[in-house]
Amino acid sequence: MNESVDTLQSLIISAHRLTRIAAQHTGNGTSPAVWRTLSILINDGPMRIGELAAASRVAQPTMTKIVQNLAAEDLIRRIADVDDARAWLIAITPKGQNALNTWLQQVAESAAPLFSDLTADDWAAMRAVASILERHISVSEVAA
Amino acid sequence: MNESVDTLQSLIISAHRLTRIAAQHTGNGTSPAVWRTLSILINDGPMRIGELAAASRVAQPTMTKIVQNLAAEDLIRRIADVDDARAWLIAITPKGQNALNTWLQQVAESAAPLFSDLTADDWAAMRAVASILERHISVSEVAA
DNA sequence: CCGAACTATATAGCTGCGCTATGCAAAATC
DNA sequence: GATTTTGCATAGCGCAGCTATATAGTTCGG
Numbered sequence: 001m002n003e004s005v006d007t008l009q010s011l012i013i014s015a016h017r018l019t020r021i022a023a024q025h026t027g028n029g030t031s032p033a034v035w036r037t038l039s040i041l042i043n044d045g046p047m048r049i050g051e052l053a054a055a056s057r058v059a060q061p062t063m064t065k066i067v068q069n070l071a072a073e074d075l076i077r078r079i080a081d082v083d084d085a086r087a088w089l090i091a092i093t094p095k096g097q098n099a100l101n102t103w104l105q106q107v108a109e110s111a112a113p114l115f116s117d118l119t120a121d122d123w124a125a126m127r128a129v130a131s132i133l134e135r136h137i138s139v140s141e142v143a144a
Numbered sequence: 145m146n147e148s149v150d151t152l153q154s155l156i157i158s159a160h161r162l163t164r165i166a167a168q169h170t171g172n173g174t175s176p177a178v179w180r181t182l183s184i185l186i187n188d189g190p191m192r193i194g195e196l197a198a199a200s201r202v203a204q205p206t207m208t209k210i211v212q213n214l215a216a217e218d219l220i221r222r223i224a225d226v227d228d229a230r231a232w233l234i235a236i237t238p239k240g241q242n243a244l245n246t247w248l249q250q251v252a253e254s255a256a257p258l259f260s261d262l263t264a265d266d267w268a269a270m271r272a273v274a275s276i277l278e279r280h281i282s283v284s285e286v287a288a
Numbered sequence: 289c290c291g292a293a294c295t296a297t298a299t300a301g302c303t304g305c306g307c308t309a310t311g312c313a314a315a316a317t318c
Numbered sequence: 319g320a321t322t323t324t325g326c327a328t329a330g331c332g333c334a335g336c337t338a339t340a341t342a343g344t345t346c347g348g
Contacts, residue, residue: 004256005248005252006252006274007267007271008251008255008256009252010275011159011162012163013179014274014281015155015159015160016180018277019156020202029335031304031305035157036157048325049325049327050326058164058307059306060326062305064326064328065304066305066306069304084315084324086315086324086325087326088326105149107152107156114280115148115152115280118276118280122276125269125276126151126276127151128269128273129269129270130158133154133155133159173306175335193297193298194295202334203337204296204297205300205335205338209298209335225296228343229296230295230296231295232296232297
């Protein structure tokens with residue numbers, strides 16, 4: 001079972017290197033926390049700041065600040081929560097969806113040359129693993 | 145080929161979420177740049193600060209600072225370069241190897257419960273992908 | 289060999305992330 | 319309806335990582 005440990009380690013380190021390669025290649029230094037947050041909003045729909053902080057795995061005040069910055073750029077919008085006057089629902093805007101897509105596109109394009117020699121089987125394995133990870137790290141799973 | 149783009153995006157986002165889960169779970173907030181650096185030193189042996197900065201994909205002054213911090217904790221040591229008095233070779237110490245291993249172990253252990261239901265086939269796919277990524281994002285590959 | 293250009297690292301100073309501690313206002317509880 | 323609890327905001331700190339620049343060693347033309 002130690003192979004699992006090595007595998008996870010390797011996956012994580014490689015992914016972080018990919019991120020840095022893309023960040024340098026595109027000159028886009030947007031923080032991972034920002035696009036993690038946008039991606040959560042797309043996948044799981046509008047939610048409160050507190051939920052968003054837990055889902056994106058940052059402290060609540062950190063998420064407050066992220067949301068403020070995103071709102072200033074119209075990438076998200078705040079919707080009053082009719083049930084609780086203290087709370088807001090945070091929703092991604094079309095502009096926000098574009099911003100995330102553009103960023104992800106840049107990452108993938110920066111990485112693409114490194115993977116030009118992958119076979120169809122390789123890509124199939126990559127897709128399978130991406131799917132496994134998504135299922136097991138989704139917001140609902142991790143809530144436990 | 146757009147599937148490749150989606151796949152890479154998904155892998156990267158999942159990996160970053162795993163990292164945050166581990167950081168919160170263990171309370172170990174060590175910067176990704178630090179263990180990326182240590183992992184490069186283990187895989188590729190001693191190298192200069194400039195090379196290390198390029199390999200870890202940070203600016204040179206950033207690496208200077210990282211190396212200073214790591215040296216203060218005896219996780220790396222500086223070796224004078226006999227060929228060039230301006231340069232140093234940076235080598236990881238046994239203590240540094242332990243530190244990296246401990247950190248990676250914590251990450252994997254934090255993640256393990258999420259993956260307890262994976263089949264042997266799933267793990268085989270994970271290993272295959274980890275291997276693919278390592279081969280394509282190694283320091284020598286990326287030098288281009 | 290001597291000075292100019294180049295190179296390897298270090299320093300200075302900035303911006304912004306993410307944290308803890310705390311404040312404040314709305315719910316919930318009794 | 320006063321107390322406790324909850325959800326978010328603010329304050330303020332520490333540090334990562336950046337650009338610009340300084341410093342010291344190397345290389346190369348003459």
